[in-house]
Amino acid sequence: MPTRHASLPVSAPALVPSTVRSAALLWFTAVGAGVFEAVIAVAGMIVDGTASFANVAAGLGIRLVVFVAAIFMAVRMRQGGNWARVALTVILGVFGTLSLVIGPVQWLLAGHTVAEAVAGADGMTLVFTISRIVHLAAVLSAVALMFTTTANAYFRRPRSLKRSSATVEA
Numbered sequence: 001m002p003t004r005h006a007s008l009p010v011s012a013p014a015l016v017p018s019t020v021r022s023a024a025l026l027w028f029t030a031v032g033a034g035v036f037e038a039v040i041a042v043a044g045m046i047v048d049g050t051a052s053f054a055n056v057a058a059g060l061g062i063r064l065v066v067f068v069a070a071i072f073m074a075v076r077m078r079q080g081g082n083w084a085r086v087a088l089t090v091i092l093g094v095f096g097t098l099s100l101v102i103g104p105v106q107w108l109l110a111g112h113t114v115a116e117a118v119a120g121a122d123g124m125t126l127v128f129t130i131s132r133i134v135h136l137a138a139v140l141s142a143v144a145l146m147f148t149t150t151a152n153a154y155f156r157r158p159r160s161l162k163r164s165s166a167t168v169e170a
Contacts, residue, residue: 017150020078026142027074027088031067033135038063040128066096077146082155085146093143100136 038060045051070092076084107117121129145151 016078016080017148017154019145019148019151020154023142023145023151024074024078026138026145027070027077027092030092030135030138030142031070031074033131033138034063034067036131037128037135040124040131044124066092080155080157080159085151085155089143089146093139097136097139100132100139 042051042056042060045056070088073081073084073088073092077088108114117129118126
């Protein structure tokens with residue numbers, strides 16, 4: 001049952017649509033998967049001896065910036081920021097997706113097969129791959145949900161109505 005903020009009247013504007021709330025949750029899921037993948041990658045570099053402080057620090061620094069920006073934009077998108085919806089779509093939905101799939105696509109274009117990848121994979125590779133699939137599915141689903149009819153109507157609402165409804169929780 002919806003609750004209302006003490007300062008809002010009972011006739012407060014409609015809540016944030018479920019599609020927008022779900023899209024934000026999916027962006028948080030994508031960030032979580034990205035963090036998990038970074039941990040696995042660093043662990044793998046440590047195990048195989050290719051980790052250097054500079055290499056790990058640079059990679060984690062870039063990822064930290066991306067993760068923080070993604071969370072910030074997902075929160076702003078949920079609050080009705082159309083600019084955040086567009087930024088998430090272009091930066092992470094397009095370029096982020098490309099960064100997730102370019103390696104596997106290049107590998108397949110080099111003549112390898114999915115069956116070959118599965119047959120040669122160790123446990124960590126399989127865990128990483130499953131996380132990457134979850135990551136990719138979360139990004140693509142979030143982008144789709146941000147552009148549903150109800151989401152589009154929410155982002156077209158006047159700013160004052162979105163601000164008021166952001167304080168009302170389901």
